[in-house]
Amino acid sequence: MPIIDVAVPVPLRQTFSYSSEQLVAVGARVKVPFGRRQLVGVVVASRAEPEHSSENDTPVKLKAIAEVLDNSPLFNTTLIALAQWLSGYYHHPIGEVWATLMPSKLRKGALLSDAQPGWMLSEEGHDPKAIAGLRGKKQQQCLELLNQGPLASDEVKAQFSAAVIKALEDKGLIEATLITHPPAGDWQHFTLQQTPPTASTEQGVAIAAINQQPGQFVPYLLDGVTGSGKTEVYLQVIEPVLRQGRQVLILVPEIGLTPQTVGRFERRFGIAVGVLHSQMTDTARLQVWQQARRGDIGIIIGTRSAIFTPLKSPGMIIVDEEHDESFKQQDGLRYHARDLAVKRAHNEQVPLILGSATPSLESLNNALNKRYTHLTLQHRAGGASHTQLKVLDSRDQPLHAGIAQGLISIMRSHLQQGNQVLVFLNRRGFAPAVLCHHCGQSVDCASCERPFTYHKSQGRLQCHHCGASRRMPTQCGSCHSADLQTSGIGTEQLEQGLGKLFPDIAQVRIDSDAVKGKDKLINRLDEINARKYQLLVGTQILSKGHHFPHVTLVVVLDCDGALFSADFRAAEKLAQLITQLAGRAGRANKPGEMWLQTDNPGHPLLQDLINNGFSHFARQALQERKLAQLPPLSSQAVFRGEANDASQVINFLQQVKQCYGVSADVAHGSFIGPLPCLIEKRQGRFRFMLIMQCQQRAALHSWLKHHLKDVESLPLAAKVRWSLDIDPVDF
Ligand code: ADP
Numbered sequence: 001m002p003i004i005d006v007a008v009p010v011p012l013r014q015t016f017s018y019s020s021e022q023l024v025a026v027g028a029r030v031k032v033p034f035g036r037r038q039l040v041g042v043v044v045a046s047r048a049e050p051e052h053s054s055e056n057d058t059p060v061k062l063k064a065i066a067e068v069l070d071n072s073p074l075f076n077t078t079l080i081a082l083a084q085w086l087s088g089y090y091h092h093p094i095g096e097v098w099a100t101l102m103p104s105k106l107r108k109g110a111l112l113s114d115a116q117p118g119w120m121l122s123e124e125g126h127d128p129k130a131i132a133g134l135r136g137k138k139q140q141q142c143l144e145l146l147n148q149g150p151l152a153s154d155e156v157k158a159q160f161s162a163a164v165i166k167a168l169e170d171k172g173l174i175e176a177t178l179i180t181h182p183p184a185g186d187w188q189h190f191t192l193q194q195t196p197p198t199a200s201t202e203q204g205v206a207i208a209a210i211n212q213q214p215g216q217f218v219p220y221l222l223d224g225v226t227g228s229g230k231t232e233v234y235l236q237v238i239e240p241v242l243r244q245g246r247q248v249l250i251l252v253p254e255i256g257l258t259p260q261t262v263g264r265f266e267r268r269f270g271i272a273v274g275v276l277h278s279q280m281t282d283t284a285r286l287q288v289w290q291q292a293r294r295g296d297i298g299i300i301i302g303t304r305s306a307i308f309t310p311l312k313s314p315g316m317i318i319v320d321e322e323h324d325e326s327f328k329q330q331d332g333l334r335y336h337a338r339d340l341a342v343k344r345a346h347n348e349q350v351p352l353i354l355g356s357a358t359p360s361l362e363s364l365n366n367a368l369n370k371r372y373t374h375l376t377l378q379h380r381a382g383g384a385s386h387t388q389l390k391v392l393d394s395r396d397q398p399l400h401a402g403i404a405q406g407l408i409s410i411m412r413s414h415l416q417q418g419n420q421v422l423v424f425l426n427r428r429g430f431a432p433a434v435l436c437h438h439c440g441q442s443v444d445c446a447s448c449e450r451p452f453t454y455h456k457s458q459g460r461l462q463c464h465h466c467g468a469s470r471r472m473p474t475q476c477g478s479c480h481s482a483d484l485q486t487s488g489i490g491t492e493q494l495e496q497g498l499g500k501l502f503p504d505i506a507q508v509r510i511d512s513d514a515v516k517g518k519d520k521l522i523n524r525l526d527e528i529n530a531r532k533y534q535l536l537v538g539t540q541i542l543s544k545g546h547h548f549p550h551v552t553l554v555v556v557l558d559c560d561g562a563l564f565s566a567d568f569r570a571a572e573k574l575a576q577l578i579t580q581l582a583g584r585a586g587r588a589n590k591p592g593e594m595w596l597q598t599d600n601p602g603h604p605l606l607q608d609l610i611n612n613g614f615s616h617f618a619r620q621a622l623q624e625r626k627l628a629q630l631p632p633l634s635s636q637a638v639f640r641g642e643a644n645d646a647s648q649v650i651n652f653l654q655q656v657k658q659c660y661g662v663s664a665d666v667a668h669g670s671f672i673g674p675l676p677c678l679i680e681k682r683q684g685r686f687r688f689m690l691i692m693q694c695q696q697r698a699a700l701h702s703w704l705k706h707h708l709k710d711v712e713s714l715p716l717a718a719k720v721r722w723s724l725d726i727d728p729v730d731f
């Protein structure tokens with residue numbers, strides 16, 4: 001009887017063998033008994049003969065698989081190879097890797113079929129009198145919709161209530177049917193819907209370089225300032241790829257995936273674009289996944305997990321804003337979609353474009369080392385000018401709503417000219433702390449031991465680490481004084497203060513409190529570009545991807561915290577943020593300026609950015625990382641642990657260190673820690689980390705692998721909540 005090895009979604013670093021009536025294709029899903037449950041796993045090997053243990057030759061008694069879910073492999077060989085690579089590189093159980101790779105419906109065992117249930121008009125329903133005879137408006141609309149052809153149940157359900165559908169069915173006007181998908185779409189035979197702008201010289205060089213080497217793995221770093229026309233380069237290089245009938249996969253940060261972005265691709269080629277993001281229904285997601293797998297769509301745009309989309313005939317992978325932190329998954333399988341894109345493009349033998357105005361030091365390092373082809377766009381497209389960066393020394397200046405007097409006059413002059421002004425403050429809420437005016441004690445979240453943020457509109461305190469919320473106390477918890485005062489400024493207070501300073505100016509606040517949900521954000525952004533508001537206040541949502549052609553002044557308040565952070569990446573992140581923010585301003589031939597208000601005007605990071613720009617800063621930062629032997633000039637992995645008892649976590653990490661300490665064979669490997677995480681306590685649990693570092697990536701991985709089993713069998717490993725993060729990006 002054949003033996004099947006199955007990757008089962010359990011946290012164990014192994015596959016499990018089952019017996020089967022027949023051979024099952026590698027890459028197909030099966031349902032298998034596991035303990036008292038039945039789980040959906042993926043077949044990783046299938047062989048005709050059972051293995052005999054060499055010593056006593058009795059065959060091992062295996063359980064039988066319960067059900068074969070796919071008659072043919074669901075995943076092709078490149079995705080199977082990718083899963084194996086993921087499991088090895090991230091030291092993650094293969095069954096859980098597969099569970100991460102699959103859309104949730106498939107993970108739950110849904111049968112994949114090319115036909116799906118749908119609704120169509122019955123014979124009576126086709127009678128024009130049927131619609132006229134209906135009372136309910138919704139019923140009429142539903143009938144009109146189905147008059148255009150049968151439709152999948154899910155799509156009908158998305159627009160009409162179950163009651164409407166049932167009523168029409170009861171009246172015999174509609175009936176259930178099965179919808180089969182149309183054969184592969186004809187997307188490769190498009191005609192351009194717009195004449196592309198003539199490429200600038202820089203764009204032309206980039207486009208020619210990319211077009212010269214089709215159909216093979218060549219990684220490019222498209223390093224172009226904001227507004228330099230990177231998206232236009234993507235549009236022009238994917239055209240020949242699509243014409244060859246090859247698909248293009250484009251990854252974007254979560255916040256960058258707007259109808260505007262998708263619309264740009266749709267408008268150029270006049271073909272449907274498949275969209276994948278975290279807020280879609282499972283059904284919709286599976287549908288796009290299937291379309292991509294069948295080759296029915298040519299362009300797929302998605303966020304992080306879209307890197308797992310199966311492609312029938314892959315032609316190119318693009319990662320836009322490749323520096324963005326949202327590409328790193330922060331729990332479970334902690335993969336980096338950008339790194340995975342490199343691996344996948346390599347496996348698929350297709351070109352890879354990483355685009356950014358502020359490339360990650362990882363990618364820049366690869367470009368400078370000639371592992372990636374470095375393409376640069378230094379000029380803004382269409383003649384728009386660069387934003388001027390300036391520092392405003394706020395020491396000893398009177399502040400109004402947290403803004404220095406000098407800056408207020410600059411703001412006023414921009415507003416008087418009818419332009420928009422963007423004020424950035426990366427702190428939501430009214431005030432980041434409430435202090436006792438008598439004894440100085442702050443009102444803290446008990447489980448995180450950090451001050452609560454005051455949210456005035458709700459009249460409540462909120463912990464920004466764990467989300468806990470409580471009423472504003474009437475007196476101090478330690479001295480009982482009733483004199484409690486807020487300290488510091490958040491966007492809510494800034495908005496209020498600006499309202500007083502500029503009472504006649506229409507203002508909008510964009511942060512996660514004021515703008516809940518993607519649709520609302522998109523509406524606000526449209527209103528901003530329609531010039532409904534002149535003053536824009538907000539957090540980093542404002543720094544990403546959106547263009548504000550009428551903004552001529554960007555004001556950044558309070559970036560001093562990041563200048564002195566313990567995170568070695570803080571400078572890189574701040575420089576990216578400032579550069580990205582600067583890129584929001586001064587399009588459409590309106591020159592822009594940006595002011596950084598700081599108490600540290602002479603700080604070398606700020607000076608370097610202002611005088612020499614991001615690319616100079618980034619090269620300097622790489623030199624510093626080299627001297628300090630920090631990533632990307634070395635490789636890191638971090639063990640994190642958390643528990644209610646701090647000493648338990650520290651002990652566990654000490655023991656982890658001992659597990660590894662005994663191997664003296666690792667050249668240049670070292671440990672940092674255990675030390676507290678940057679957020680030391682969250683929801684009552686103490687958090688510590690142990691950083692492992694090696695100059696060579698390969699050495700780090702073999703070292704890690706060598707003793708991971710020992711770590712897992714530590715008694716404390718069952719008591720402490722712990723994880724392993726490869727190439728961590730935050731602490
Ligand atoms: P990026 O992706 O680098 O931010 P975009 O591709 O969005 O830049 O281009 C910025 C603006 O310049 C867009 O409005 C775009 O239509 C325009 N643009 C891009 N390339 C050209 C070009 N070669 N000629 C004229 N306008 C261009």
Ligand code: ZN
Binds near residue numbers: 436438440476478
């Ligand atoms: Zn007090």
Ligand code: ZN
Binds near residue numbers: 463
């Ligand atoms: Zn808390």
